[in-house]
Amino acid sequence: MSDMVVKRVDDIIKSEEDKRSYRGLVLRNQMKVLLVSDSSTDKSAAAMDINVGSLSDPDHLPGLAHFCEHMLFLGTEKYPIENDYMKFTSQHGGMSNATTFPDHTNYYFDILPEHLHSALDRFAQFFLHPLFTESATERELNAVNSEHEKNVSSDNWRLYQLDRHSCDPSHPFHKFGTGNKMTLDIGPKERGIDVRDELLKFHAQWYSANIMSLAVLGKESLDELEAMVVELFADVENKNVEAPSWPVHPFKAEQMGTCTQVVPVKDIRNLNIVFPCEDLSQYYESGPGDYIGNLVGHEGPGSILSALKEKGWSNKLYAGYKEPHRGTGFFGVSVDLTEEGLKHTDEIILMIFQYLNMLKQSPPIRTYHDEQRDIAAMTFRFKDKESPRSYIESLTHKVQEYPFEHVLCNHYLLTDWRPEIITQVLENCTPDNIRVAIIAKKFEAVADQREPWYNTPYKLFRIPETTLESWRNAGLSKELHLPEKNDFIPDEFDLYPADKDITEHPAIVKDTAITRVWFKQDDNYLLPKTNLMFDFVSPLAYLDPLSCNLTHMFTQLFRDSLNQYAYAAELAGLNWELSNTKYGLILSVGGFSTKQHLLLEKIIQSLCEFKIDPKRFEIYKENYTRTLKNFSAEQPYQHAVYYLAVLLTEHSWTKQELLATMDQVTIDRLEAFIPQILSKMHIECFIHGNANKQKALDLVDIVENRLSEAVRMSPLLPRQLLLNRELKLEDGCNYLYNIQNDIHKSSCVEIYYQCGMQTKQSNVLLDLFAHIIQEPCFNELRTKQQLGYIVFSGMRRSNGVQGLRIIVQSDRHPEYVDERIEEFLRNMLSHLEDMPAAEFQKHKDSLAAQRLEKPKQLSMQSYIFWSEITSQQYHFDRANVEVEYLRTVEKSDVIAFYKQLLAEDAAQRHKISVHVLSTAEGGAGCDNPAHSVLNGNVENNLTPPATTPSPKQTTPINDITVFKSAHGMHPLVQPYMNITRKGNKCKL
Template structure:
């Protein structure tokens, strides 16, 4: 049966041939659009590999109506949204998310860039170099190299075996034959018969449909074009094979004749393979010390074909244990297959899908609608699952020697609200529930049983809430103890995520932080389980597989908040010492009264001493941190912090980040072609706000990258003086709007409030920041730009190579003044 639409979703075909899906969700603060073109890397002519990916890049360069300074990317950045695209094997997705007030402008630009792209030769040559840099970075990633290896047994004639990323040599831009093929591919597939537009937001279905009809009128009309069916995935009789690559074992299953709804079936099966539950596959393999992690996922699906990848990883070489792992896997699969129909697991899976749907943001809802994801496993899906299992279990298996069990129900999917009277302090009424704001904590100067502040800055509404717990420790945690705590939380994190709550434990310097964000109802129960686990984590009796290697710039971004500002403090390796000497505080945002009350009773179990007056993190200093890696590419982050304590300074820094984003990208990525990983923006970490610049380059040295960033920062004052009064006012208003109640989502607001608490700001921070932005003048902004250019508050740099001499030299020279 076809995927069921959500009651607030309508799917139809417009007069121009465009397939449209519109989703009305009143709880959303943002809107999203996903436009899917039914053409991908496997649909291009074989002699021009990478053409589909190349075209995706070209379309973002702008159009005659919306050139680069005002194209979709620049527009979305100006309005605090997100935008990206992805070229897959048989489709290409373009997607963005914006506040409702800016959504029409974003959709207008999206449709126009697909209908009227600017693809002149100079732009193509320039963008090909960017794509070439992206290809080099991708090819050097271990995960990409492993993928190429485990695809080798497939049919050589299948496009999965071919090269599709595109680079300088596969995209001969100057050849007439290439240009003819590029235009032919664009004209054949980039028309309404090949497109599906999915919109999600708080607007009514009627409003969203009218907006889609208006903006999509510029698209080229056409009829659906059948995509050529590929050859068989595998040419031998064996449709399953394995690949061992050091610490990774991959089991591959190739399916060529799948029945309808097989995508549902594979999603259902992978969910239960991945389930980290007692009596399940993951638990059994870990207990035998055979693996550390397991991940099952389809890596390719088109029509009746699919390629299923099941990856096992461990800290040691997998070759010695591969046979036992494979035998155990097939034993579990036989056990699972014997429970035909799976009524209990189907009910559990439906609850999970419903919860995920209930907490999804606009982008995720639009994506789900574009893919027509079902909220349950249909009867046809059950038949498909039986067919999948039959193809995987080609031989009979003896009675199991393992005591397998079906996964226990997720307790957090069925939680009920606590009685509203629970957790009240004597003398309180429901009006006081939630204790105090963090501003009151400071003013009263007292230490209560709970150091958790329940913020009223964001009114409890819908389903989303956030909670932060911070422990201040006498020293930084030893890596082994932190890993032990994080590993012990894995099963709980999986249950929490399925119930709509992200649970993350992280360390920064001498601080340990536990964060929960998402569906508020199960949070007290999840917190209670987490505290119990942290107080008595599992024994550290097995090695942990190393985390997947990250590309240099991503690794630096991960390390940036973790830089130890406490010097050489002794690292804590004893758990009892950790909790005995810890002091803690916290913040909860968006919790309704009943959940606050239930949470208050759980907080009495937090280890350590509550302290509502923990000191602020120390100020960052002018410093260069070195994080060398295995990659030949160089990367650099430059963080320019604000002065501590003044909201007026933070407002100016935010406006500078807002104004610098597009020109920084244009100069360093487009004009200088340093690489494809080029970005700037405002970042907050551990209560410190700053302007962040980042670059990864396949050819430029760190010294060269630093020189370009330094030059750009020196130009910030000029960027401000070049603005007329109208442009400055418009930019200021656009930024301030992002912090208004109408635009700010609950989770985003909570993160801002937590960073404000760490920085020592009052509890009315959001209102105060909005007011500071609205009254910010050009002279103050220019002064901030000059202070950043002179590094008056220092620059914190994190790089893959040592600092150039110029980093430590003073700056001189005149700076422009505002006329």
């Protein structure tokens, strides 16, 4: 044993289907290490978890742990250039990121396998010798602040911080974890505190090897990985610190028995209740929290949710145990409220207590635990392979929490039965231990307090004793009972023998006027799972805004009606989804193959016999209307992406147009609409996985025969199967569409440079150019110029047309940001021209590796095939074909591509921008210009600062309809393979 390794564990329990090799190490500096050897991987990955997070922030510097996480990316003694680490991962087919949690911080990356050692070397310096340079510290404060500003109008963040704010003020959970300009810059400077010094102190105090866990996945053998890790991480200092834990609960007795009425940003309605309990993590082999959560959160007959739906009070309910941080836990129930349900929150809580009383009246039942155990064991045995990065990221913190032997199987192999722990948790769920939060817009009139960091309005009061007493005496309910035995749990896992004529890609195995069936027998993943996809194409689905709304209502009401039955299937690993698209309805069924046909039969039978429940209709109509209205509260970048799609897509109904027709959506109209959409359509099917050709045809017959019996189906005409086209922008154009948003303080710019139709050559050149500029774009606009936290560059492909897009969400004025993006793009010509041949080759190799990376799961491969089918391009070998062409591309080709389509003076340049201007208080478009936009000195206003360079003359888009009517459309991309258009064989 190396003198640098004091412990080695090779008997880590893994799934029967897992072909990787594992080893656990404890280094001499007490760092824990998990090694994963996978000779077949096309990506290597690593992650480091430090058992300290935002709860350990100094009281006078909220957000310091999060700020430290940001700063570690910006230079170390060995690699002082700020963007060296991210540039290296980007150039070698990888990416990197990090997350700060309340009690730990996680850093991770992936990389092409041959560059693992070099990436790990750079990564290790984070924990050895970070620089925390003064210039980077000053600038990165803006990124932390921008990240906070992004979250200010997010209801999830607001509710989480309000929960922390309302706990015991002396408990660390009370802290503000993310930090902002005030806590990390303005406030400290006023008190004479040097934040850089504090960063150095924090890193020196807490970044200790004995509270770190490292996980590394690579092609190398375990011995080679071990040698690599010892070489690079054995010198991380062990400061013998103790990982903090907080066994004292953040909510004392005086914080219990309270109700908080919260005003959200979006028009949402929720009831959240929590009961404090002990940290259950030590009982992972028996799963007591899951036992209770699975029963309280059940959605089948006799469940709380079913009873609430019957009364018209709720659509969704979630229940379960969670750990806010080490040492404590909560058991919580969250109920989505209807308008009527908001009037009956006390009765809903009473019903929850009635269910809890039912669980308490007798000892925990072993059969429910055994069913949970069997499902978990089945899931573990046939667990889908994850991408190396997400897999390693998820494992690294588990190394801190569990013995090496159980790092993979924790919560999956429930080998223990601890009914006394279940009883203990249940006994703690009493009215005297409850905390209630009700979230709804209607509380605006009564809210009398504001949470300081997010400015969330709320009212906090003690629950009346009469209400608590009614809950204490809740008794039982005849409506509620325990779930029946789950008959969907698979009882066999055999694989179908391979067909003699098995194909490499999907092939058509049936083609009629109404149905076309694509089939691909899986010969790669070899799991007892199958994915079924059915595209019910109907021109009625998106004929006009009213039809679109009716189709949406149909799918939502149908899903709701089948939920009780299908929930058991979902628990047993069978998932299904019915959704509406521009072209009709898509039904997908995925999971274990054995009993898939039973679920499919029930779905199609129910579809044919569907009857509208008037009560559920009114609830879903109101819910859908709120969803359309709530779009205004989405992030500014989401608005930019949405409006660009509206501008460029041939047919696209806006949220406003959909909302305007909701008053025409009636039960009578929907009842008449459903048989119309089902009777005239085309069914495009794809069966992929554990099935042979005959099984695939049998599954399709279930759908086709049932529908044919229920409705008289007739085929569509060929032109009714044509897809939407994309607007064709003219050469030299520079369009601008302006919109305003009064909710978020941030503004946003999305610039799209349309590059024409997809072809092999244009796809590759655009991919390569986007890959080359990705890291410089982030480094320049985000890291150096600090324009905003959200900076994205990449391709946009839609309807067979593609282009380059750059998105920046910023507190600066959109016109200023637009010019900064243009300046960046101007500089990319010299960046390309000066690029050494070796660096250009790295980009090509990196892109090739990304394109050739094999999907890790059957479902991901199914999605890739299905996308080719629904786009009617059928280029199933696209990655290999395009990478073959990529290898022939020269730097001069990319420069020519840039000069032809992207350069500012390019004759064939097609630019369109969407500017989302914030008119919220403090926003770039508000009347009080408080934000600086240029180097922190120039005030922001409705117009850009005078010092901003004048942009190229733009053409404003004042009316979307007029704009679209003045443009032609790109033709559709023709199929890659020779395939007969549907309907061509049919006689007129």
